[in-house]
Amino acid sequence: MSNIIQLLPDSVANQIAAGEVIQRPASVIKELMENAVDAGATEIQVVTSEAGKNLIQVVDNGSGMAETDARMAFERHATSKIREAKDLFELTTMGFRGEALASIAAIAQVELKTRRKEDELGVHICISGSEVESQEPVQCATGSQFIIKNLFYNVPARRRFLKKNSTELRHIINEFQRVALANPGVAMSLIHNSVPLFNLPVGNIKQRIVNMMGKQMGNQLIPIETDTSMIKISGYVGKPESARKTLGDQFFFVNNRYMRHPYLHKALMDAYDNILMPETIPAYFIFLEVDPEIVDVNIHPTKTEIKFENERAIWQILNASIRESLGKFNLMPSIDFDTADQIEIPVPQKDFVPQAPNVEVNPFYNPFEEEKKRAVTSYGGSSGGSFSATPKTEGWENLYDGFSTNPSPSDFEPSESEMSFESEQEQQPVQQTILSSGGEESSASNNHFFQLKNRYILTSVKSGLMMIDQRRAHERIIFEGFMQALSRGASLSQKMLFPEELPYGPHEVGMINELKEDLLTLGLELEQKDDETFLVLSTPAGLENISAAQLVDGILTDFKDGEVDVDKEVCEQIASSMAKRAAIPYNKGLSQMEMSELFDQLFACSIPNFSPSGKPIISILDNDELTKRFS
Incomplete structure (x- = not known):
């Protein structure tokens, strides 16, 4: 029987x-x-075209590479950063495994022009699908220039899984x-x-x-x-009043390397x-500087997840x-012990005998006297005089003015306002009929609603x-209102008397410009x-x-991680996001x-049973239960 275990070709291993x-x-x-x-x-300098799918160009003025090093850099596990395993725990550089260039060359068409400062000529290398097509001397500036074309051209399945350009551009901006x-001493640009x-x-x-x-x-x-x-x-950390519901402005760095760490975020x-x-x-x-020996940056291929030796202690120090x-x-509330008006704490002296404090008491004070005075004031008496047992009787004859001695029957007939009120009460139905989701006709009595924990509405059916x-429930109502507006092509909006200013960074500005037309359809004009x-x-209107x-922050939050490709779905997702925030x-x-x-x-909604995100709105505890x- 022939052997079935074989070594993979380098090109296939690089693609993996x-x-x-x-x-x-x-x-x-x-x-x-x-x-x-x-x-x-x-x-x-970073230059991209079509969100990097067609072209990525990275130009730097670094040390450059010699001809042999430039060729070896595209070999898998070829690196200048480590020599043995223990070097992994003494890392001070970003890359070290030697997989990046080999992986890039396996799934794209790559050109490299590089020259060291001491060399007169540089080297120009062209690689496509891990195969070296040409290598020749070239006149170029000191440093390196990488040109990556047609990413995933030879792996069409991977290319199909790339998202739309706006989504991929957001990821590019995040990495940039x-x-x-992490490197404010380096001038950088993105085009x-x-x-x-x-x-x-700088x-x-x-x-x-x-x-x-x-x-x-x-x-x-x-x-x-x-x-x-x-x-x-x-x-730096942000002030509490500037906190937003959108993610994207949270950064942890350890030894100038970006990392994600939910434990330290907590x-x-x-x-x-x-x-x-x-x-x-x-x-x-937040920038953390630790001894490289107590941190492991090699637990994830992209090196964004990091393990500390004593995370609990670092948690407490950071907090x-x-x-x-x-x-x-x-x-936040604090006690300042460095102020001039310090709290004086008496120190007991030797042979000091504390004395009981003297309390002055008025033996003639009568608390009920004050109540009598207040009673006289509230019932027409003078506020400053003493209580008088003799009531005032002046003007008592006028108390019965306007009353007839022999009342007529018309005195007991209801007024027009009373009659109209009674007629309205008779015309109002005792119960209102609704149609539940299952087609069952249910009824709920007017004014027989109860609110439980300011969260649930209870009624009998x-x-x-x-x-x-x-x-x-309110989220479903708002969402269907927006969807009706989309079907009409416009939504009711309310003009701002004084336009509100919303400051955003370059990343969010691009997202808002991308969604601005859809937002206008829903009534939000920016x-x-x-x-x-x-x-x-x-x-x-109505929010x-x-x-x-x-509202805008909530929409940006949903779209930073959302993957939507169809224009109609974009409008629906915006409507869902706005409804969720405005409910x-x-x-x-x-x-x-x-x-x-x-x-x-x-x-009155078409789907009253579920929210736009698919969560249940209604639950019925039936009579049998x-x-x-x-029982």
């Missing part, structure tokens, strides 16, 4: 590795930018921001389809944050600085406990550091006890004032529970009239 390391165009940009930083570059924030998105000069951490996130971020940052024998923490959120609005997340840009910064800037989730500010000109800023919140008391109106509007509970 590419599936882990290169997931999308943003992964290519991350790897090439980190290599440029490791090469000592002071300027990095992570590398740029997409010939449009400059970022142009970041500066410090705060300048880099402001240049990247927008000028409005500068006044919202609180510095943190902690230095211990285990870890050094620096960076430490930060715990420090903000009780000073944040519900469901909001503050911005933070205390943020609490200290918030306390220094008077953003023919089949038993109906329970309605008030927030989901106009770009400058590169970082939008004006809210009108809002959808009183939410501000324009909260009445839990823990809000409702009057009988409000509950009745919500009830009627819900059963009720009888069984009391």
Whole structure:
């Protein structure tokens, strides 16, 4: 029997590795930018076309490579960063495994031009699908220039799984921001389809944050600085009032390497406990410096998940550091022991005998005398005099003016207003009929609604006890209103007397411009004032529970991780997002009239049983179940 175990060809092994390391165009940009930083570059330029699917160009002025090194760099596991296994725990560079360039060359057409400062000529290498097509000397600038064309051209299944350009561009911007924030001493720029998105000069951490996130971020940052024998923490956190429901402005770095760490994120959120609005997340840009020996960055192919040796201690240090910064800037309750008016604590002297305090008591005080005075004042007596037992009798004859001695029968007939009120009461139906989801005709008595825990609306129907989730019910009502507006092609909107200004960063500005036409269809009209500010000109009519800023932030949150390709689905998702944000919140008391109106509007919807996200709205405890509970 022939052997069935065989070694994979290098090209196939590289494609498999590419599936882990290169997931999308943003992964290519991350790897090439980190290599440029490791090469000592002071300027990095990134150029993309069609969200990196057709072209990615990364140019740096780093140290460059010699001819032999340039060729070896595309071999799998060829690296200059490590020599033996223990070097993994002494890493100070971004890349180290030697998989990036080999993986990129396996699934794209790659050109490299590179030259060292001491060389007169550089080298030009062309590789396609792991095969070297040409290698020749070339005149070029010092540093490296990578050109990546037709990503996943030889893996069509992978290319089909790429998302639309706007989604892939968001991932590119995310990776660019992570590398740029970790290296403020390097000038960086990003150009997409010939449009400059970022142009970041050299500066410090705060300048880099402001240049990247927008000028409005500068006044919202609180510095943190902690230095211990285990870890050094620096960076900035956002003020509580600037916290938003949108994700994207939260960054952790360890030894200048971006990381995701839910455990440390919880430490930060715990420090903000009780000073944040519900469901909001503050911005933070936190840099951790630790001994490379106590951190493992090799547990994930993209090196974004990191394991610390003593996470619990780091959690406590980070939490205390943020609490200290918030306390220094008077953003949370604290006791200042350094003030001039210090609390004086008496120190007992030797042979000191404490004396009982003297309490002055008025033995003639009568508390009931004050009650008598108040009684006289409230019933017409003078407020300043003493109580008088003799009532005043002046003018008693006028008490019965207007009353006849012999009343006529007409005196007892009801007035016109009383008669009209009674007629209205007779005309009102005792019960209203509704149609439940199953086609069953149910009835609910007027004014017989009960609210449980300011969350559920209870009412009786023919089949038993109906329970309605008030927030989901209102969400369904608003959503169907938006969908009716979409079918008409326009929505009712309310003009703003004073347009509200909404500041956003470059990333969010692009998203808003992409969704602006769909938002206008739903009644939310935005106009770009400058590169970082939008004006809210009108809002959808009938949304009183939410501000324009909260509405836009909620939509951006849903779309940052959403994957929607069809235009109709985009409108529906925006309508669902707006309905979710604008629905009445839990823990809000409702009057009988409000509950009745919500009830009627819900059963006028086409799908009253489920919210736009598919969650149940109605639950019925049937009569048999009720009888069984009391048997």
